[in-house]
Amino acid sequence: MTETAHRAPVVDFDHNSDEHSADPAGSYRALREEHPVAWSDAHGGYWVLSGYDAVFEAARDDYTFSSARNSYGGEGLSVVIPKTPAPFHIPIEIDPPDFKKWRKLINPITAPAAVERMEKIVQHFVTAFIDDIIEVGEADLTSVIGVPAIVTVDWLGLPIEHWKTYAFAFHALLVAVPGTPEFDKAVNVDLPMLEKVTKGVIAERMADPKDDIISYLAGQEVDGRPITADEVFAIVDLLLSGGVGTTASLVSNTVVWLYKNQDVRADLIENPDKLERAIEEFLRFFSPTQGLARTVTKDVEFQGVDMHEGDRVLIAWSSANRDAGHFEDADEVDIERWPNRHTAFGIGAHRCAGSHLGRAMAKELLSQILGRMGDYVVDLDALEPYPHQGTNTGWQAIPATFTPGPRVLEGDPLAATEK
Numbered sequence: 001m002t003e004t005a006h007r008a009p010v011v012d013f014d015h016n017s018d019e020h021s022a023d024p025a026g027s028y029r030a031l032r033e034e035h036p037v038a039w040s041d042a043h044g045g046y047w048v049l050s051g052y053d054a055v056f057e058a059a060r061d062d063y064t065f066s067s068a069r070n071s072y073g074g075e076g077l078s079v080v081i082p083k084t085p086a087p088f089h090i091p092i093e094i095d096p097p098d099f100k101k102w103r104k105l106i107n108p109i110t111a112p113a114a115v116e117r118m119e120k121i122v123q124h125f126v127t128a129f130i131d132d133i134i135e136v137g138e139a140d141l142t143s144v145i146g147v148p149a150i151v152t153v154d155w156l157g158l159p160i161e162h163w164k165t166y167a168f169a170f171h172a173l174l175v176a177v178p179g180t181p182e183f184d185k186a187v188n189v190d191l192p193m194l195e196k197v198t199k200g201v202i203a204e205r206m207a208d209p210k211d212d213i214i215s216y217l218a219g220q221e222v223d224g225r226p227i228t229a230d231e232v233f234a235i236v237d238l239l240l241s242g243g244v245g246t247t248a249s250l251v252s253n254t255v256v257w258l259y260k261n262q263d264v265r266a267d268l269i270e271n272p273d274k275l276e277r278a279i280e281e282f283l284r285f286f287s288p289t290q291g292l293a294r295t296v297t298k299d300v301e302f303q304g305v306d307m308h309e310g311d312r313v314l315i316a317w318s319s320a321n322r323d324a325g326h327f328e329d330a331d332e333v334d335i336e337r338w339p340n341r342h343t344a345f346g347i348g349a350h351r352c353a354g355s356h357l358g359r360a361m362a363k364e365l366l367s368q369i370l371g372r373m374g375d376y377v378v379d380l381d382a383l384e385p386y387p388h389q390g391t392n393t394g395w396q397a398i399p400a401t402f403t404p405g406p407r408v409l410e411g412d413p414l415a416a417t418e419k
Ligand code: HEM
Pocket: 067, 079, 090, 091, 092, 093, 103, 106, 152, 238, 239, 240, 242, 243, 244, 246, 247, 250, 287, 288, 289, 292, 293, 317, 343, 344, 345, 346, 347, 349, 350, 351, 352, 353, 354, 355, 357, 358, 359
């Protein structure tokens, strides 16, 4: 347990508690309005930055607020509180200046031009997933929202027959409650199995490259020497955890919200050109990645509090996005809000590498859901939220009915995959 006597203000707050999960935005609002920088004794102790200015300042100062893996607050992934048992991730767990050489490898494969080349495949999977349910007129809409996972798995060059196991395991790591059978199965059974599969593909591509992202990464040089298989794995595992859950969280929140706000849904169906700005607003409003962590590297005064070397810090992107000092009517959705300088993709050096891909997948999913099944009716009583919403928020069951429609693709393009 960390020595907390000198830390103030101390608040009764835990972003992983059931109380917080019941209303994450309300919980952060109450905290932010009183104490935009505060200490919580939960999880061994951590600072919570919930005001926009604090979030902005800390996220841009990697030398004081480090993302590097360390043993403060336990073992595991350094950018979440509490730490989860994930393998080392590159580049998110590396600080500048070393960070730059790694990020340089990822930028070309996630830049707008690269994402444009992926548009057809994204469209294909969204069409196929909607085809799978469209004739029946009834489905759990989260089945369609599996698209980001299958796209990521396919793009990397991993076997798509395992896409669902990848999706569930990476999702469970962030949203299941530790100690539950779902969490334990992900950590003890699925993730070790998938690690073997992923490492096997990396070894194959190092020997015999193909046209996929793992082959691209396997062919890179770092510091004038070939990249190692472990380093490729550390990047691929991060791309999986970044690609699989975040866009799904965004789209699941948006689909339910649009059902509850049918005037906006009708507006978007009639004016699809409004979708791009609307997605920025949904990113702000829902902040799929609610908050991520840093570790303080030296004793420092920050925004009026004394922080100490080794202190853990939660940077609450979602709370910054509702700060009334920065966003007018911050708790309202305005699909035409512009400019919209939200923090949903983070701020600073580690700002999301997959933002263009996330946006493209969200746009295609929402376009086709609104275009092909836009009269969907959600059974609100049967909605199931993610069990805890400290890192990602969203719905894991969205039972709905809609007017049946025709399939678009011939045959069953998903026949060889897990359904
Ligand atoms: C709506 C979708 C998404 C949201 C809200 C989101 C959110 C974020 C946030 C907040 C960060 C900052 C991490 C930090 O500062 O510690 C981040 C980083 C990252 N994201 Fe995303 N993400 C999304 C989609 C994606 C996708 C589709 C991919 C990849 C396929 C991806 C890959 C990454 C990677 C690799 C990083 C680490 C970047 C670095 O350390 O330089 N993300 N993301």
